[in-house]
Amino acid sequence: MKRVGQFAVVLAAVASFFAWGTEGFAAEPIRIGYMATLTGEGATWGQHEREGALMAVKDINARGGVLGRPLELICYDVKGKPEEGVSAIRRLIYDDKVVAIGGSNYSGIQIAVAPIADKGQVPVVSSTATNPAVTVDPDTGKVRPYMFRIVYTDPYQGKVIADYLIKKCGAKKLAIIGDVEDAYSEGLTEYVKRTAEALGVENRFWGFRGGDVDFRAQLTAAREWGADAVALTMYYKEMGLVIKQAAEMDWKPLFMGGDGYSPNMFEIAGKAMEGTYWVYPMNADDPILDPIKAAFRKEYDRDATEVLNVVLAYDVVLMIANAIETAGVAEGPAIRDALENTQDFKVTHFVWTVNKETHDPLNKPASILKAKDGKLVFLEQWKPEGAPVK
Known part of the structure; x- marks a missing residue:
């Protein structure tokens, strides 16, 4: 499934995405969640991920949203702890009614929330969780149907x-x-x-x-x-x-x-x-990242110190938005299918193809x-x- 549409265009002009407003939507927003470590050890990563995800949402909305509807990001602090991740994902799925979730960047959290994501039929795309058990159940050897990741293992x-x-x-x-x-x-x-x-x-x-x-x-x-x-x-x-x-x-x-x-x-x-x-997972000094670093500086009046986390969170939201657009409906099972079948989707720092057997990205260099x-x-x-x- 190779798509060249509004989300590819987003990447070409990321440096100027704040030039457009987000008003004018008559439809209800599509809610997506994000799990980030905002306090405690690892907060530097989580705070940058929240900021990167918000940048992507604002950019997408400025360009017309998804399926004619704006995206709304709901982010909870998981504090780097599996039990906090479990609490957060339950709130996101059952209280906030999100259709997909980005984050977190901890393997232990992702492993803990996987059964809840599968039961609630809401796909989760992790940023930097690298343990194989995040997406493949070690007891059965089968892929966890609603768990994905952008990073290598x-x-x-x-x-x-x-x-x-x-x-x-x-x-x-x-x-x-x-x-x-x-x-x-x-x-x-x-x-x-x-x-x-x-x-x-x-x-x-x-x-x-x-x-x-x-x-x-x-x-x-x-x-x-x-x-x-x-x-x-x-x-x-x-x-x-x-x-x-x-x-x-x-x-x-x-x-x-x-x-x-x-x-x-x-x-x-x-x-x-x-x-x-x-x-x-990437070279933070690669010129291809200059536009997103400049956009971050413009929005937050400082340089990003955790460029990796900003870019990965931004790209996770792009991936989710593309899957919703491809699915044609803002429903978890359809979004999951679209994610699993993603091929050659260009995000900020690489071209993303999903390995159907593991839900990992294919051919991501170190x-x-x-x-x-x-x-x-x-x-x-x-x-x-x-x-x-x-």
């Missing part, structure tokens, strides 16, 4: 981390540090280990529990074991502390982390961030970034098998 991301550290950087002994209580961290850890083992490289895991702030015991053990590289399979606060504490111990292995990264890590780790490597002079610099795109993507 932990198996893919984990393969990239291990493959790049070993093949590109020459790592011989790989330490892995992760959160034993977090679904995202557990999934990423598993596939870093699998890939390292497949490549014949020794690896060991050191765990911690959410809320820990002292990682010197893990770092000491990894250094004594002889690790020359460390894969960080958690979120930005802990990653920043690990990198900072390693520098304080005067230990400087190769560090590489996943998309739990945030620019706020430079404030946590300071100069110790220099030379670290990161896997990211960007390799390196910390240099207080910011991340794009190096190259990388496939798990090690061949650079041109």
